[in-house]
Amino acid sequence: MTDSRAVAPAVGKALEAGIVVLFVALLTSALYGGVVPNARTGAADEVSERALQHAAANVEAAVPSRAGVQVDADEVVAERRVSLPATIRGRGYRITANDTSLSLVHKHRSVGGTTALVLPERVRAVRGNWTDSEGLVRVRAHPDGGLVVELAEGSA
Amino acid sequence: MRDWAPRGQLSLSVVEAGVGVLFVVAVASAFAFGTPAGGVGEQAQLDAYAQDAATVLANEPPQHGDATRLAEVAASEAAFERERDALERRVDRILPDNLMFRVRTPYGEVGHVRPSSAAVGVARVPTTTGRVTIWVWYA
Amino acid sequence: MTRGQVNLPALAVALLLVAASVAAAVGLAGSAFAGANTDPEDSRLAASVAERLVAADGPLSVRANVLSRAAVENASARLDGRLPEGADLRVTLDGDPLVERGDPASGATMRRVVLVADAGRRTLVPGFENSDSVTLPRRTGNATLTFDTGAASVTTVRANDRVVLHDGAGLDGAYDISLSRYDTVTLSFAADGDLAPGSVTVAYRAETTTKAVLGVTVNA
Numbered sequence: 350m351t352d353s354r355a356v357a358p359a360v361g362k363a364l365e366a367g368i369v370v371l372f373v374a375l376l377t378s379a380l381y382g383g384v385v386p387n388a389r390t391g392a393a394d395e396v397s398e399r400a401l402q403h404a405a406a407n408v409e410a411a412v413p414s415r416a417g418v419q420v421d422a423d424e425v426v427a428e429r430r431v432s433l434p435a436t437i438r439g440r441g442y443r444i445t446a447n448d449t450s451l452s453l454v455h456k457h458r459s460v461g462g463t464t465a466l467v468l469p470e471r472v473r474a475v476r477g478n479w480t481d482s483e484g485l486v487r488v489r490a491h492p493d494g495g496l497v498v499e500l501a502e503g504s505a
Numbered sequence: 506m507r508d509w510a511p512r513g514q515l516s517l518s519v520v521e522a523g524v525g526v527l528f529v530v531a532v533a534s535a536f537a538f539g540t541p542a543g544g545v546g547e548q549a550q551l552d553a554y555a556q557d558a559a560t561v562l563a564n565e566p567p568q569h570g571d572a573t574r575l576a577e578v579a580a581s582e583a584a585f586e587r588e589r590d591a592l593e594r595r596v597d598r599i600l601p602d603n604l605m606f607r608v609r610t611p612y613g614e615v616g617h618v619r620p621s622s623a624a625v626g627v628a629r630v631p632t633t634t635g636r637v638t639i640w641v642w643y644a
Numbered sequence: 645m646t647r648g649q650v651n652l653p654a655l656a657v658a659l660l661l662v663a664a665s666v667a668a669a670v671g672l673a674g675s676a677f678a679g680a681n682t683d684p685e686d687s688r689l690a691a692s693v694a695e696r697l698v699a700a701d702g703p704l705s706v707r708a709n710v711l712s713r714a715a716v717e718n719a720s721a722r723l724d725g726r727l728p729e730g731a732d733l734r735v736t737l738d739g740d741p742l743v744e745r746g747d748p749a750s751g752a753t754m755r756r757v758v759l760v761a762d763a764g765r766r767t768l769v770p771g772f773e774n775s776d777s778v779t780l781p782r783r784t785g786n787a788t789l790t791f792d793t794g795a796a797s798v799t800t801v802r803a804n805d806r807v808v809l810h811d812g813a814g815l816d817g818a819y820d821i822s823l824s825r826y827d828t829v830t831l832s833f834a835a836d837g838d839l840a841p842g843s844v845t846v847a848y849r850a851e852t853t854t855k856a857v858l859g860v861t862v863n864a
Contacts, residue, residue, distance in 0.1 A: 365518065365655050372659045376666060384670050391677050402684040409692050414699045414708075449729075464685055464864075465728035467692035469701055522658025526665040533669035536676035543682025544752040545690055553691070557698070557757040560709045566783050566826045573826060599757055599855055 393438035393460045400434055401453045404444050404484070405464050407431040408451065408475070408498065411486035412468060422492030428485060430503055435482040445478040446500050472496050547643075551626025554604060555641040559628040561599055562592075562639075578610055579632045585612035596639075605644045611635030683864070686752035689728055690862040694754040696726075697735070697858060706761050710853065711737075713762045719743055731864040738856045751863025759853040766850050771841035777832035782850035785825040790818045790845040796837030798844065803829050 411429035420426060433444070442455040452463040466475060473491050475498040483503030491497050559575075567577040568591055578588040593615045596606055607616035611634050619625060619640055626641045700708040703722045704715040715722055719735070719742035727733060732746030737760070770778035780787070789809070791798055797814025800807060801821070808821040814836075823829050831846065833839060 361652075364652070368652075368655060369659070372663075376663065380666075380670075388673065388677070395677075395680060399684050402688045406688050406692070409695075414701065465689065465730065467689065467696050467728055469696065469699070470703075470726075471701070518655040518658040522661050525658075525662045529662065529665040529669050533665075533672045536669075536672045540676065540680040541682070543684075543687070545687040545754045549687075549691060550754065553694070553754065553756055557709055561757065561759060564708060564710070601755075601757070601857055 389438060390457065390459055393455075393457065396434060397437050397442070397453050397455060397460045398462060400437070401444065401451060401462055401464055404431055404433060404453075404479070405451045405466055408446070408486050408500070409467060412472060412488055412496065412498065414469075420490045422490055424490055425487055426490055426496060427488040431479075431484040431486060433479065433482050433484055441480060443478050443480050444484070444500070446475040446498070448475050451475075468498070472498055474498070475500075477501055547624045548626065551624055551641050551643070552628065553626070554600060555606075555626040555628035555639045558596055558599055558606065558641065559630045559637070559639050562596070563630050565595075575630060575637055576632055579612065579634050579637050581634070582612045585610055589613065589615050600641065603644050604641050606642075607640045609638045609640075611637075616640075683752070685864040686862050687754070689731060689733075689864055690752045690754040690860045693727060693733070693735075693862065694756050694858065694860040697860070698756045698758060709757070710759045710761050711856075711858070713760050716742065716760060728862075731862050733860065733862045736859040736861070739859070746863070748861045748863035751861050753859055753861040755860075756858045758856055758858045760856050761851045761853045763849045763851050766848055768846040768848070769842055770844060770846070772833075772839040772843075773841070775832075776835065776839060777830050778846065779828065779830045780846065780848060782848070783825055783828060784823060784848040784850055786820060786822045787831075787846055787848035788818055788820050789815075789831075790847070791815045792843055792845070796835045796839055796843070798833050798835045798839070800834040802832045802834070805832075 407429060408431075411427055413427050436442070437455060438457055438460060440456055442453060442461070444451060444453050446466075449468075450463050450465050453461045455461040468475070471494075473495040477500030479500050479502065481502050481504060485501045485503040487499045487501050489497045489499065562575045563573055565574040567574045568588060569577065574588075574592070574595070578585055578592050592608065596608060596616070600606060605617045607614060607619055611632075620642055623642050628639045628641075630637045630639075696702055697704060697711075698709055699705065702711075703726050704711045704719060706712045716737060723735070723743050727735075727743070727745070732748040732751065733743070734741055734745070734748050735743045737758075766782070768778065768780065789801065797816070799810065799812060799814060801809040801815070803821065803823055804827060808823075809815055809819055833844065
């Protein structure tokens with residue numbers, strides 16, 4: 350009769366507790382090993398795409414729509430502030446302009462992208478980059494006519 | 506010796522597990538309600554329609570005198586009273602059929618009553634006598 | 645039957661339940677992520693291209709929110725190279741496609757209200773029976789006056805009391821004048837004699853506008 354007796358309750362509880370702790374440890378390592386980093390990368394990808402589109406929309410909106418008054422060469426025609434997220438996935442990033450497109454560069458390989466800019470013909474070039482969370486779009490008049498768009502740091 | 510089948514005890518573990526499952530389901534329900542739809546936003550589209558209507562009115566030749574149709578209707582109270590029907594008809598013709606509008610000038614308003622619970626696009630045009638505001642929403 | 649650890653199988657079942665619910669939640673999160681991918685690039689490109697086409701200095705525009713009928717009929721040539729690369733897009737006017745590239749069926753659409761202007765050239769030859777002036781029946785931004793006077797020569801031309809042409813020796817030939825698009829204009833001629841009918845020809849462009857809806861659909 351004694352060999353078919355159960356374990357003492359205290360030992361039983363300790364066993365249960367041990368199993369539960371093991372389970373929690375297993376689950377946590379499984380989640381943090383695969384699921385959580387993938388989710389963070391997915392979220393970072395979405396955030397970076399939206400930040401890039403927000404930046405592109407603001408660069409396009411900064412260009413004034415009329416030829417406007419005659420200004421001297423290199424004079425600033427328009428300025429616009431753009432606010433961007435400070436970090437994506439815990440790290441900084443850079444937004445660079447390349448005449449007809451805007452790209453977001455991030456150290457993680459699946460975060461970032463490039464998008465086209467729709468600008469009037471008067472805009473000759475778009476250059477500069479943003480690394481800060483406060484960006485500035487500066488539109489200058491080119492000496493030979495036309496406009497040049499610069500991305501400058503907002504805190505400068 | 507008792508038979509433990511009919512007189513079982515509710516295992517505390519099952520209760521604890523039930524509570525744990527409830528927590529997890531509560532977190533998961535945050536995802537289940539869905540996310541906002543994509544495509545061009547309703548607000549952005551309505552704002553664009555309102556801006557288009559304002560631009561067309563501001564650059565149109567007037568019915569009678571003054572610089573543009575918008576300037577004419579905002580010039581004085583008498584001019585507004587005279588032009589309000591023509592203004593309403595013109596805006597009605599410009600905008601697509603599924604839109605309703607309201608135009609406010611310094612001397613009065615024409616159009617439907619603005620809804621309080623739907624997205625409304627707005628455009629404002631400055632004139633010499635004040636500001637003309639156009640609201641547009643889906644019918 | 646041995647009175648085994650009743651708790652341990654119950655515990656195992658309970659832990660299995662928790663693990664299953666966590667797996668279900670992770671799956672739900674994955675599908676929510678997929679649904680949250682609203683593709684902001686499509687809507688931004690559609691809005692930007694529509695804004696560009698409607699702007700006063702757009703490739704098809706005469707002025708803000710007014711497109712020229714001639715440009716619209718030649719849209720694919722005019723818009724060549726002005727639209728963003730690498731994206732399927734379609735530009736429609738009142739539903740009829742003007743430019744189509746690829747298949748943007750599942751993309752974002754932006755619509756703008758525009759007027760399409762038809763510029764027709766008209767000629768008016770005033771017969772100077774009662775007065776030395778003529779009122780143009782349509783508003784126009786500019787006109788070309790051709791003088792072919794015989795004995796009398798026209799020295800001054802006024803548009804709504806504003807002098808637009810003046811030559812003491814008499815105007816001869818064709819002259820372009822600019823007028824206000826917002827006013828009905830009355831041209832009055834000052835001559836040093838009686839003007840014969842047919843000595844002045846007024847050629848002007850009368851614009852008729854029709855409303856239309858411009859749609860831009862982009863699928864990047």
